[in-house]
Amino acid sequence: xxxxxxxxxxxxxxxxxxxxxxxxxxxxxxxxxxxxxxxxxxxxxxxxxxxxxxxxxxxxxxxxxxxxxxxxxxxxxxxxxxxxxxxxxxxxxxxxxxxxxxxxxxxxxxxxxxxxxxxxxxxxxxxxxxxxxxxxxxxxxxxxxxxxxxxxxxxxxxxxxxxxxxxxxxxxxxxxxxxxxxxxxxxxxxxxxxxxxxxxxxxxxxxxxxxxxxxxxxxxxxxxxxxxxxxxxxxxxxxxxxxxxxxxxxxxxxxxxxxxxxxxxxxxxxxxxxxxxxxxxxxxxxxxxxxxxxxxxxxxxxxxxxxxxxxxxxxxxxxxxxxxxxxxxxxxxxxxxxxxxxxxxxxxxxxxxxxxxxxxxxxxxxxxxxxxxxxxxxxxxxxxxxxxxxxxxxxxxxxxxxxxxxxxxxxxxxxxxxxx
Amino acid sequence: xxxxxxxxxxxxxxxxxxxxxxxxxxxxxxxxxxxxxxxxxxxxxxxxxxxxxxxxxxxxxxxxxxxxxxxxxxxxxxxxxxxxxxxxxxxxxxxxxxxxxxxxxxxxxxxxxxxxxxxxxxxxxxxxxxxxxxxxxxxxx
Amino acid sequence: xxxxxxxxxxxxxxxxxxxxxxxxxxxxxxxxxxxxxxxxxxxxxxxxxxxxxxxxxxxxxxxxxxxxxxxxxxxxxxxxxxxxxxxxxxxxxxxxxxxxxxxxxxxxxxxxxxxxxxxxxxxxxxxxxxxxxxxxxxxxxxxxxxxxxxxxxxxxxxxxxxxxxxxxxxxxxx
Numbered sequence: 001x002x003x004x005x006x007x008x009x010x011x012x013x014x015x016x017x018x019x020x021x022x023x024x025x026x027x028x029x030x031x032x033x034x035x036x037x038x039x040x041x042x043x044x045x046x047x048x049x050x051x052x053x054x055x056x057x058x059x060x061x062x063x064x065x066x067x068x069x070x071x072x073x074x075x076x077x078x079x080x081x082x083x084x085x086x087x088x089x090x091x092x093x094x095x096x097x098x099x100x101x102x103x104x105x106x107x108x109x110x111x112x113x114x115x116x117x118x119x120x121x122x123x124x125x126x127x128x129x130x131x132x133x134x135x136x137x138x139x140x141x142x143x144x145x146x147x148x149x150x151x152x153x154x155x156x157x158x159x160x161x162x163x164x165x166x167x168x169x170x171x172x173x174x175x176x177x178x179x180x181x182x183x184x185x186x187x188x189x190x191x192x193x194x195x196x197x198x199x200x201x202x203x204x205x206x207x208x209x210x211x212x213x214x215x216x217x218x219x220x221x222x223x224x225x226x227x228x229x230x231x232x233x234x235x236x237x238x239x240x241x242x243x244x245x246x247x248x249x250x251x252x253x254x255x256x257x258x259x260x261x262x263x264x265x266x267x268x269x270x271x272x273x274x275x276x277x278x279x280x281x282x283x284x285x286x287x288x289x290x291x292x293x294x295x296x297x298x299x300x301x302x303x304x305x306x307x308x309x310x311x312x313x314x315x316x317x318x319x320x321x322x323x324x325x326x327x328x329x330x331x332x333x334x335x336x337x338x339x340x341x342x343x344x345x346x347x348x349x350x351x352x353x354x355x356x357x358x359x360x361x362x363x364x365x366x367x368x369x370x371x372x373x374x375x376x377x378x379x380x381x382x383x384x385x386x387x388x389x390x391x392x393x394x395x396x397x398x399x400x401x402x403x404x405x406x407x408x409x410x411x412x413x414x415x416x417x418x419x420x
Numbered sequence: 421x422x423x424x425x426x427x428x429x430x431x432x433x434x435x436x437x438x439x440x441x442x443x444x445x446x447x448x449x450x451x452x453x454x455x456x457x458x459x460x461x462x463x464x465x466x467x468x469x470x471x472x473x474x475x476x477x478x479x480x481x482x483x484x485x486x487x488x489x490x491x492x493x494x495x496x497x498x499x500x501x502x503x504x505x506x507x508x509x510x511x512x513x514x515x516x517x518x519x520x521x522x523x524x525x526x527x528x529x530x531x532x533x534x535x536x537x538x539x540x541x542x543x544x545x546x547x548x549x550x551x552x553x554x555x556x557x558x559x560x561x
Numbered sequence: 562x563x564x565x566x567x568x569x570x571x572x573x574x575x576x577x578x579x580x581x582x583x584x585x586x587x588x589x590x591x592x593x594x595x596x597x598x599x600x601x602x603x604x605x606x607x608x609x610x611x612x613x614x615x616x617x618x619x620x621x622x623x624x625x626x627x628x629x630x631x632x633x634x635x636x637x638x639x640x641x642x643x644x645x646x647x648x649x650x651x652x653x654x655x656x657x658x659x660x661x662x663x664x665x666x667x668x669x670x671x672x673x674x675x676x677x678x679x680x681x682x683x684x685x686x687x688x689x690x691x692x693x694x695x696x697x698x699x700x701x702x703x704x705x706x707x708x709x710x711x712x713x714x715x716x717x718x719x720x721x722x723x724x725x726x727x728x729x730x731x732x733x734x735x
Contacts, residue, residue: 020659021556023536023652027529044606044656046635051608051653071534072653073608076687078519079543079550091682098610142613161620168617179613179706241454241480244508255480262483354458354476354487367474369462382458382476390511416609419534535687536652543686550685557654559694 026055027067033057036064039401043072047150047405050415052389054396054404061400066393070386073415081379085345086112086186089379094180096364096381097417100139102131102171103359105184108379110265111355111366112186115348116319123311124188129267130304131183132357133297134201137208138167139360139412140290140297147287147409148219151228156215163211166204173197186346187321188314198305205298212294219287229283233395233407236281243391247362247384249411252289253281259358270307271300283403286410293360320346345374354382361385361412385411385418425450432487437473440490441500444475448505453477453486456506459513461520465546469493473522475502492522501527519544586735593728597641597667598720599629604640606660609647611674614706623709628716637663642719643696648676649689661696667728669719672698673712675705 030038042053051072057065077096081089093108094101106128113120120128145160168178174197175181175190183190219225235245237255250257258275260268276292278285314321322341323334350372356365362384369378388411395407423442426433429451435443447453457476464470469491477486492499501524502509513524514533521542524530532539536556541548603625605615618625625631634640637660649657661670672692675681678701680690692698699722702715729735 020655021538023538023556023655025531025537027531043653044660046605046633049612069533071532071536072650072656073648074534074650074652074687075609075648075683076543076550076685079548079685079687080683083550095610098613142616146616158620161616165617165620165622178617178708179610242507244456244506244512246455257480354485356457363457363478365457365476367458367460367476378462380458380460386511386515387508390508394507548686553651553686555651555654555689557651557658557695560697561694 023072024053024069026069028055028057028065033065035059041404043069048408049146050413050418052408052413052415052418054392054408056396056401056404058401061402063396063399063401063404066396068389068392070389070413070415070418073419075416075420077381077420078379081376083375085374086348086376087341087345089376090184091180091182094182095416096383096420097139097359097361097385097414098180099142099414100135100360101179101181102135102183103139103357103364105181106132106266107355107357107359107364108366109184109186110357111353111368112320112346112348114355115351115353115368115370116186116346117349118187118315118317118320120188121312121315122309124313124315126267126304126308127189127193127313128184129271130301130308132266133300133304134167134171136360137294137297138164140294141167143360143409143412144215144287144290147406147412148215150405150409151225153219153225156218159211159215163204163208166207170197170200170204173200185314185321187317188312192313198308201301201305205301208294208298212291216291226284228403229287229406229410231280232283232399232403233286233410234280234282235391235395239394240281240391243394244387245362245391246387247359248286248289248293249281249362249388251276252278252285254278259356259363265357267304267307271303273300283406283410347372347374348376356382359384361414361417362388364417381417381420383417383420385413385415386420389413389418429484429486431485432489434489437490437492437499440473440475440488441502441505443488444477444502444505447477447486447488451477451484451486452479452481453484454480456502456508456512457485459502459509459516461516461522461544463520463544463546471497471520471522473499473516497521498523498525500525503527518542521545589730589735590726590728591724593730594724594726597728598723601628601630601642601669601716601720602632602634602640603630603642603644603671604635604637604660604664605633605644605646606657607646608649608653609674609676611646611676611706614704614709614712615644615646615673618709618712623713625713625716628713628720630716637661638665640664641667642669642671644671644673645677645692646673648674648681648683649692649695650687651689652687654689654695657692658695669699669723670696671715671719672701673715674707675703677701678703681705 036057036059038057042048043051053069055067093104096104141160141164145157149157172178175183237253240250240253256275256277273296276289327334328338348370352369354367356363365382367380371377455478457478462472471492473490475488518532672678677692700719
């Protein structure tokens with residue numbers, strides 16, 4: 001790059017001598033922690049998957065005190081939702097936990113459906129369950145692949161990301177996008193399964209089972225892996241609940257709490273599956289709980305493939321379902337219906353609802369407040385990652401500097417969900 | 421202060437702002453609501469009192485859920501903090517504070533969490549315009 | 562009546578210096594450009610959802626390694642391509658500027674994804690509407706998130722630009 005192409009503002013005054021604002025105020029600095037070194041890990045760090053800043057006071061290698069700063073990816077989701085219709089904000093919802101975009105879609109759509117008093121069709125229910133489990137596999141693959149890569153295990157990363165790529169291409173054949181799908185609709189789904197989709201699904205699940213066997217073989221009884229993850233970042237079930245922790249982290253500490261089993265939603269009540277539970281609540285247990293959850297998800301998907309009924313995917317309700325395009329172009333009622341749905345949004349009766357799904361990270365809840373119009377009054381996301389960041393200090397303090405990254409990886413903080 | 425809980429417990433409870441901590445204590449002790457799921461607020465600018473502070477609780481023993489709502493005014497948006505009871509309240513109340521301006525009495529650390537130092541205003545209030553940016557870095561374009 | 566055939570007027574170019582020196586300098590630029598384009602060291606400044614596609618483009622079957630652009634260098638001092646992957650918020654902007662300023666010349670910036678290019682659909686108080694408001698950008702990759710093929714196309718276009726660029730290495734003219 002030539003210096004001449006830089007604007008004057010950049011080439012003078014903003015060079016190395018100009019002060020750059022610090023966006024945070026740390027809870028402590030070197031004076032408060034005498035005898036320790038204060039380092040800032042992040043917010044642009046190769047190994048923290050997501051933008052987070054961990055200010056750690058170190059005594060040699062031991063972490064004495066930790067101050068976690070999130071918010072570097074705060075994109076104003078809730079404010080944007082208040083400016084869009086109930087339908088238009090579905091793409092924003094996708095980008096919360098972007099590793100498992102479909103679960104965000106379905107959790108939001110079901111919350112709106114509860115508020116509207118709509119019950120989805122049977123095919124939609126089973127298909128949403130199947131796709132939720134498929135998304136869960138993709139999320140756990142990403143989490144495990146990334147955290148293993150941080151420990152130095154490059155081969156499982158490449159295996160798992162390869163399977164994840166098959167899943168992305170497969171979902172692109174269904175929804176049109178690889179990562180952020182915008183596939184859920186209020187009252188149903190965007191489109192039905194294309195030809196041959198279930199056959200390819202079966203192939204991918206078989207390939208998954210082959211590759212996951214290899215990862216198990218490489219990691220499960222690997223001396224180095226066990227030494228690095230056993231008894232590191234341990235938490236008990238009671239402490240986890242005190243810090244609001246749900247999901248695989250809570251299950252790894254021994255409490256078999258899973259919304260899919262405890263308060264079943266979608267089609268989970270009809271499925272046969274186990275809830276894997278750990279022993280110590282350490283990094284090894286979190287890795288293993290996620291591996292087993294993926295296997296359970298595959299088992300659930302195979303059951304759902306058998307159970308999938310025929311029928312329409314969208315509920316036949318003018319308040320939220322877009323009419324068929326052929327009708328929109330020929331009938332005036334459908335044209336007006338379509339116009340109203342696009343311009344004003346589906347009119348959701350005034351009220352409030354809180355509804356949650358078991359996301360791969362924990363309890364993902366939507367608290368919706370409606371004032372009766374087509375635009376939400378408030379959309380609040382109860383995001384598991386944000387709550388887990390509150391408890392992160394408890395998992396990091398007392399362990400070593402080198403344990404910060406694996407522990408952080410096993411917590412699976414997703415920036416889009418944490419900072420919203 | 422002992423706050424009697426209605427039996428059977430309705431899905432949503434409206435309490436006075438001064439009774440929030442006592443209600444939470446009663447819920448935790450009698451109702452086994454050990455998980456504080458969420459703390460948030462809703463802004464009703466046309467109404468006095470202006471803000472609703474909303475809490476969601478979950479019981480890992482009975483799988484029950486309850487919503488607790490309280491109202492606070494714009495001139496004194498203060499409510500007791502639940503940090504002594506639930507560790508999860510730490511970050512959630514910080515977010516509610518910076519987004520709406522609700523002060524949580526007894527919270528050890530009300531620094532901005534999603535926003536940054538120097539940000540003025542409370543963005544999720546209805547009178548904060550969505551496009552008002554407060555850049556930290558001088559723009560070159 | 563036959564009209565005169567249209568002609569393109571030819572004007573003599575201005576000689577910009579000693580022609581022998583220009584020839585040598587152009588060959589040197591081609592050599593340095595070739596070396597620099599095939600050994601890009603990206604600094605993946607990863608923030609959001611585009612990270613998923615960044616991970617995908619670095620692995621099979623898309624693989625940036627065959628373009629020489631696979632090895633990330635997580636220190637700004639050691640890298641030359643700043644890939645800003647994902648939304649940059651106002652809170653993150655000072656960090657981005659600091660990393661950019663710590664990088665040494667020559668450096669290139671890739672705005673990966675719609676949010677880095679223009680803010681995407683986050684036009685609100687929190688997100689910067691495009692990183693080119695803060696740092697100069699060489700190549701913009703559209704998509705939300707961009708398909709891996711789009712990223713590879715962007716890397717190839719950037720490589721074509723680097724190949725044809727002027728690379729002063731000894732002085733600021735040569």
